[in-house]
Amino acid sequence: MSELGTAIGQAQVAAERPAVRLSGAVTVLLFVLGILAGIAVARYASPPPPPNPYAELSGVGEPPESAALVQVILADDARTLSRMAGSEVLQGLGQALDPLQEVFEAKFVGGTARKGDILAAYVFTGRGQTGQTFSVGAVFRVSGGKVIGVN
């Protein structure tokens, strides 16, 4: 008796609210449309950089001179660093690496050249005095086969 009552109740509900189903293809199409709209909104919320109104120099690979210096920094070898770099380079390096006390990662991110001067950009990651991990940027200037400055 109760089963019969439940069945009748379900039949009534089904008659009152017919199931609305979109076909599979339409659902996928609407979902894809939604994704495209979402991407458009996200792009609008974070626009690309404005166009560069100036000339742009072409990129160069990592110069071996700065690569050698970076290896010494990563090895934490102060003695060799003092032999490879003059006081001006060391001073620039100290300012560029501030506040890092210990460097555990260095990555060459790009370089460019002009009239024999090469600028090689690195991102150094390490620990500061408080133990926090930081990343800083440093640009090595290479000329005449040696590193002549760091910014």
Next chain:
Amino acid sequence: MVGKAIRTALATVLVGGLFGYLVTSLGGPLVEELSVFGTRESTEARTYMIGVLENEPETLASLTPKGDIVSRAMQYLQSDEAQGQWTPLSLTYLGGSAKGGLQVHMYAIELRSASGREQFIPLALTLSNGKVIRRE
């Protein structure tokens, strides 16, 4: 019946939109942090660099954390003094990184002074929450 079909369709578009927005806005920075395809140049860093080269103190002020009145006045003074001192020749993005909310972006700029002397200078910017907190 038609009303319900429209509601279902709208809900599908909405779910898709939310998915697309989240993947683009959260996935992009995550991919950059993992350095899968390198770091994309930030809009704020490029705008700041153009502000430096065009000598626009208002732009620079809007992209740096608000400092005290004296440092802001100094920035305007330096900008006034630099007016017409040099002409920018090129601006090249070298690269950068994004880690834990901090971004580092590096540039090479070429300038010609009023006396005709050319300079080739690097500049490293550190950004936090879209503001330049360090300029080296």
